[in-house]
Amino acid sequence: MITMKDIIREGHSTLREIAKEVTLPASDEDKNTLKQLMEFVINSQDPEISKKYNLRPGIGLAAPQINVSKRMIAVHVQDENGKLFSYALFNPKIVSHSVEKSYLASGEGCLSVDRDVPGFVPRHARVTVKGINLDGKEVKIRLKGLPAIAFQHEIDHLNGIMFYDHIDKKNPFQTIENAIAIG
Numbered sequence: 217m218i219t220m221k222d223i224i225r226e227g228h229s230t231l232r233e234i235a236k237e238v239t240l241p242a243s244d245e246d247k248n249t250l251k252q253l254m255e256f257v258i259n260s261q262d263p264e265i266s267k268k269y270n271l272r273p274g275i276g277l278a279a280p281q282i283n284v285s286k287r288m289i290a291v292h293v294q295d296e297n298g299k300l301f302s303y304a305l306f307n308p309k310i311v312s313h314s315v316e317k318s319y320l321a322s323g324e325g326c327l328s329v330d331r332d333v334p335g336f337v338p339r340h341a342r343v344t345v346k347g348i349n350l351d352g353k354e355v356k357i358r359l360k361g362l363p364a365i366a367f368q369h370e371i372d373h374l375n376g377i378m379f380y381d382h383i384d385k386k387n388p389f390q391t392i393e394n395a396i397a398i399g
């Protein structure tokens with residue numbers, strides 16, 4: 217199982233690479249890696265397991281964070297109505313997005329960043345994501361709210377982008393034009 221020692225931290229070059237597309241149909245190795253990403257996210261949200269293995273909680277994880285520079289992400293998060301969005305995807309892609317922006321009022325955090333970086337992270341309010349699931353099927357998901365933000369945070373990892381790259385240096389809590397605050 218993946219634990220915190222397997223997660224690379226800022227300064228590691230892999231976090232700034234463009235991750236490579238996964239060759240489909242996915243190999244057993246790549247399927248196992250993607251399953252492990254999802255297992256970590258779920259474990260990290262389990263009170264007993266996270267305590268036992270000292271896991272920092274996360275709502276998603278991207279393969280580059282375990283030093284695998286391949287386009288795979290896992291997201292396991294509920295929206296404000298309690299609807300669960302649980303997806304483990306190969307080659308996820310934002311195929312369309314709203315003009316409107318959104319951001320988490322509490323800011324964002326990252327398991328690869330061992331420090332608090334305060335500030336609003338402007339994201340697309342709504343995104344449509346396409347990807348390939350573990351059964352090899354193409355999925356098309358329309359997202360808003362926290363799930364939309366989580367997917368964008370993870371897909372950023374595949375493009376070498378950290379959440380704080382989006383924060384306004386001069387005024388981290390600058391009100392964002394045409395944006396809705398979440399949370």
Ligand SMILES: O=CN(O)CCNC(=O)c1cccc(Cl)c1Cl
Pocket residue numbers: 273274275276277278320323324325326327328365366369370373
């Ligand atoms: O890349 C994934 N992580 O670093 C896991 C830890 N971060 C979070 O769970 C997290 C926290 C706040 C906002 C967002 Cl969008 C996310 Cl994703």
Ligand code: NI
Pocket residue numbers: 325326327328369373
């Ligand atoms: Ni992260």
